[in-house]
Amino acid sequence: MSPVDALAIETDGLTKRYGETTAVSELTMDVDRGTVYGFLGPNGAGKTTTMRMLTTLTKPTDGTARVAGHSIADRESVTPHIGYLPEEPPVYDELSGREQLEYAAGLRDIPEADAAERIESLLERFDLLEDANKRIEDYSKGMRQKVGVIQAVLHEPDVAFLDEPTSGLDPRAARTMRDTIADLADREMTIFLSTHILPVVDELADEIGVLHDGELVAEGDPETLKSRAETGDARSLEDAFLEITREHGQEGMAAEPSFE
Numbered sequence: 001m002s003p004v005d006a007l008a009i010e011t012d013g014l015t016k017r018y019g020e021t022t023a024v025s026e027l028t029m030d031v032d033r034g035t036v037y038g039f040l041g042p043n044g045a046g047k048t049t050t051m052r053m054l055t056t057l058t059k060p061t062d063g064t065a066r067v068a069g070h071s072i073a074d075r076e077s078v079t080p081h082i083g084y085l086p087e088e089p090p091v092y093d094e095l096s097g098r099e100q101l102e103y104a105a106g107l108r109d110i111p112e113a114d115a116a117e118r119i120e121s122l123l124e125r126f127d128l129l130e131d132a133n134k135r136i137e138d139y140s141k142g143m144r145q146k147v148g149v150i151q152a153v154l155h156e157p158d159v160a161f162l163d164e165p166t167s168g169l170d171p172r173a174a175r176t177m178r179d180t181i182a183d184l185a186d187r188e189m190t191i192f193l194s195t196h197i198l199p200v201v202d203e204l205a206d207e208i209g210v211l212h213d214g215e216l217v218a219e220g221d222p223e224t225l226k227s228r229a230e231t232g233d234a235r236s237l238e239d240a241f242l243e244i245t246r247e248h249g250q251e252g253m254a255a256e257p258s259f260e
């Protein structure tokens with residue numbers, strides 16, 4: 001990452017409007033490197049739009065941001081440092097899992113020997129070795145998700161943006177995913193994690209930001225957020241989330257947070 005001591009993510013007044021809709025409104029936040037940042041919010045809060053701006057897929061209407069020390073206005077500088085797992089993993093049905101990952105490694109200019117080693121090790125970790133030569137069109141949703149995640153971190157980016165990484169995974173695979181995210185963070189990768197599965201965030205996140213109607217309405221470590229909730233003894237991240245989003249004008253959530 002350059003400069004060496006840069007924050008992983010810094011945004012200043014980041015805003016995205018679509019016509020009359022303000023999807024993200026003057027978002028100002030910092031994420032320290034090597035941390036897991038849990039990015040929460042009800043449906044339509046602006047999480048995907050924020051990730052699309054930070055990964056240079058869509059331009060902000062206003063405001064600025066730096067990712068891994070590089071301005072998001074300079075796509076060529078930013079993209080080598082980031083990985084992104086969007087809600088739908090970008091994979092080709094006609095390739096096998098292994099071919100997809102080799103293709104991704106080629107796009108990222110990973111030396112062939114390194115790529116082969118990392119691909120084998122991650123396929124094994126995610127229990128995909130046996131199916132690695134089958135075409136992705138025959139994969140389950142969870143298997144596609146695994147390929148999508150491996151693809152997002154294969155080049156060992158400084159910052160990985162993961163949108164619902166445990167979606168479609170069975171309990172064992174979800175456990176592997178959580179362990180992998182924790183390992184990557186231990187190795188100084190910054191993980192920007194968006195999910196509705198609050199126990200995953202509670203377990204992994206060093207810091208949490210709650211977005212509501214495009215605005216960052218709460219930020220803090222999980223314990224701080226939980227202690228904000230005035231719901232008696234049974235204070236969970238879910239209680240805190242529901243309270244914070246209710247305070248900001250929503251009766252409950254559009255999508256209930258779920259538990260594994």
Ligand SMILES: Nc1ncnc2c1ncn2[C@@H]1O[C@H](COP(=O)(O)OP(=O)(O)OP(=O)(O)O)[C@@H](O)[C@H]1O
Pocket residue numbers: 018021022023041042043044045046047048049050
């Ligand atoms: N391309 C677009 N054109 C018009 N409006 C959009 C577009 N993308 C997002 N929006 C609007 O911006 C707002 C934020 O959407 P966004 O997808 O970022 O929310 P989200 O927090 O990711 O939601 P979810 O949890 O449901 O995935 C919504 O009102 C949405 O309808």
